Amino acid sequence: MGPLTQSIGELSANERQWQVLNRQGHCVVHAPPGSGKTKLLVTCLAYDLFNRIPEPHGAACITYTTAAAEELRRRLASLGVSARPTLFVGTVHSFAINRIIGPFAALLGKPELVKASIASDEQQEEAYRLAVGSRFGSSCNWKEKRKQIEFHRRRLSTVEEWNRGGEGLLEACSSYESLLRGDGLIDFEGAVAAAVDLVEQHEVVRRVLSARYRRLYVDEYQDLAPGLDRLVRALCLRPDSDVELLAVGDPGQAIFSWNGARPELISELSSLPGVSAVHLEHNYRCGEEIIRVSTRVERVGRKVTAVRGGGEVLAVFCPAGFTEQCRQAAAAVGLAHRRGVPLHEIAVICSMNAQCREVAEVFRGAGLAVAVPGVEYPRAPVTLFVESCAAWAMLGREQSGHRLGAIHRRWRRLLGPTWTRDTDVRLTELLVGYRDKPVTYARRMLADLLGMGLRRAMARPAQSDNANALDRMQHAVELGALADATVVDLASRAMRRDRVNVTTMSSSKGLEFEVVLLLGADEGLMPYWSSANDPAKLEEDRRKFYVSVTRARSTVKIFYSRSVATSAGRAKPAEPSRFLYEIGLLHR
Numbered sequence: 001m002g003p004l005t006q007s008i009g010e011l012s013a014n015e016r017q018w019q020v021l022n023r024q025g026h027c028v029v030h031a032p033p034g035s036g037k038t039k040l041l042v043t044c045l046a047y048d049l050f051n052r053i054p055e056p057h058g059a060a061c062i063t064y065t066t067a068a069a070e071e072l073r074r075r076l077a078s079l080g081v082s083a084r085p086t087l088f089v090g091t092v093h094s095f096a097i098n099r100i101i102g103p104f105a106a107l108l109g110k111p112e113l114v115k116a117s118i119a120s121d122e123q124q125e126e127a128y129r130l131a132v133g134s135r136f137g138s139s140c141n142w143k144e145k146r147k148q149i150e151f152h153r154r155r156l157s158t159v160e161e162w163n164r165g166g167e168g169l170l171e172a173c174s175s176y177e178s179l180l181r182g183d184g185l186i187d188f189e190g191a192v193a194a195a196v197d198l199v200e201q202h203e204v205v206r207r208v209l210s211a212r213y214r215r216l217y218v219d220e221y222q223d224l225a226p227g228l229d230r231l232v233r234a235l236c237l238r239p240d241s242d243v244e245l246l247a248v249g250d251p252g253q254a255i256f257s258w259n260g261a262r263p264e265l266i267s268e269l270s271s272l273p274g275v276s277a278v279h280l281e282h283n284y285r286c287g288e289e290i291i292r293v294s295t296r297v298e299r300v301g302r303k304v305t306a307v308r309g310g311g312e313v314l315a316v317f318c319p320a321g322f323t324e325q326c327r328q329a330a331a332a333v334g335l336a337h338r339r340g341v342p343l344h345e346i347a348v349i350c351s352m353n354a355q356c357r358e359v360a361e362v363f364r365g366a367g368l369a370v371a372v373p374g375v376e377y378p379r380a381p382v383t384l385f386v387e388s389c390a391a392w393a394m395l396g397r398e399q400s401g402h403r404l405g406a407i408h409r410r411w412r413r414l415l416g417p418t419w420t421r422d423t424d425v426r427l428t429e430l431l432v433g434y435r436d437k438p439v440t441y442a443r444r445m446l447a448d449l450l451g452m453g454l455r456r457a458m459a460r461p462a463q464s465d466n467a468n469a470l471d472r473m474q475h476a477v478e479l480g481a482l483a484d485a486t487v488v489d490l491a492s493r494a495m496r497r498d499r500v501n502v503t504t505m506s507s508s509k510g511l512e513f514e515v516v517l518l519l520g521a522d523e524g525l526m527p528y529w530s531s532a533n534d535p536a537k538l539e540e541d542r543r544k545f546y547v548s549v550t551r552a553r554s555t556v557k558i559f560y561s562r563s564v565a566t567s568a569g570r571a572k573p574a575e576p577s578r579f580l581y582e583i584g585l586l587h588r
């Protein structure tokens, strides 16, 4: 039996999932963690592509983060879905840039949009610094103002909303955008706003997109800002465009409101005429006890039924502070591993990147192999490609599991029209060459790949997500946390099997493990100190906690110290996280 047939077979045993697979018309699925939202979305897309969407028509499958887009591509490939020109799977930014602005902007008299390059992090930072400084003075906290401006830009705020946000913000925003424009640049927020404008204002855009993408699939709807919601409404719900929508999401797992997302949009969408709403209830992932405990912090108030029995949730007190939490977590990993849990089925989840780094250091010191994906740079096709190159070069095919043929295929995809057969030969020679050198730094290898054509390839608008991820990787290996990393260190990042996953609460979204070790459960970290007096932020931290706990199938251990480290590294007394009381692990 093929993987798609098997997945469809599993859906057929769940009445509501089956109803969604056989839906007619727009459908919005609300569902708790582990209920198969992503499985349902990718199975429906694969099934529809094979049975309901005749070529040359296609479909678009959109999500919010690069990592989530990568996960969708991986799951679709495992169901046998291969690329076709009218199949888009990626982020909302990439859809806006490559599938709306690219094909339509010049046609509609906006050639400056087509020619614009995506601004790098440094270019955005410089423009924000100048724009905020010129409006609010050089002593102003420009980073704080930048956050406020970005929030309104993602929200596509009206003039009244901008004005309510604070005097001068809209002016600073206009001067930021004109600084970018003057340099022939655009950023992701600007691209989404421009794409919304093109789709809403031009019937021809809606008609062509409707013919190309017969169906639209949206994952993690609760994390989307109004930009994508408006694109969805313009493409699916207007009389002159008839794209069929399948959206899945869970307001209970919304963790990006600080960033401009509006979790309530999914509920608004499902109450519109012509849209059917389906609520899933079965959690296939978590043991019964994990569901029972975690639903105590969950505020959506819905029914969740366990499919699996068992499960345990424990609190572990580490009075000596965070480093002791890391040591005790390493001991817990040893225990689980001796009981037969593979290391890659264990996750250590922390609230901040700095804590993930400390965990990785302590674990490595204890002889445990770790994978710390996404902490220093995002997981995107290009960064995964660089890691695979390092793995193949330093460990060879057998040990690394990475094959040269697959590396060449990815290389070809990344280089696009700039690829020639000769570049394959040069890439192979480069990688083989690293084996003979005593030490090569990661920054050297990245510079070699960039010089070999990767830099030029990333300048193409089609590579905007990749270019952004590669910028972050370059920053990390040149100036950031990986400045001393070697190619061997990079190689170890490509090896995810037999390694403990160390990740932040936000990046744990969408993942699942047998065992979850959640570290830093003290007030000040969880919730974060600045959330304590802000009800909206506090709710968001509570949802992050809920997301983290529900990543586990069988065991959750939550570590706390009754203290947190100050910026000077001293221990400051703190209460255990209020969430530990809320889920009933501690009692006052």
Ligand SMILES: Nc1ncnc2c1ncn2[C@@H]1O[C@H](COP(=O)(O)OP(=O)(O)OP(=O)(O)O)[C@@H](O)[C@H]1O
Residues within 6 Å of the ligand: 010, 011, 012, 013, 014, 017, 031, 032, 033, 034, 035, 036, 037, 038, 039, 040, 250, 253, 284, 285, 509, 510, 511, 512, 550
């Ligand atoms: N009908 C089903 N039969 C068997 N297993 C299922 C079924 N539906 C989902 N699953 C399994 O449940 C687990 C969770 O699925 P998935 O990751 O798609 O859930 P999700 O709702 O997207 O989770 P989350 O929101 O927590 O990320 C997976 O292991 C998946 O294979």
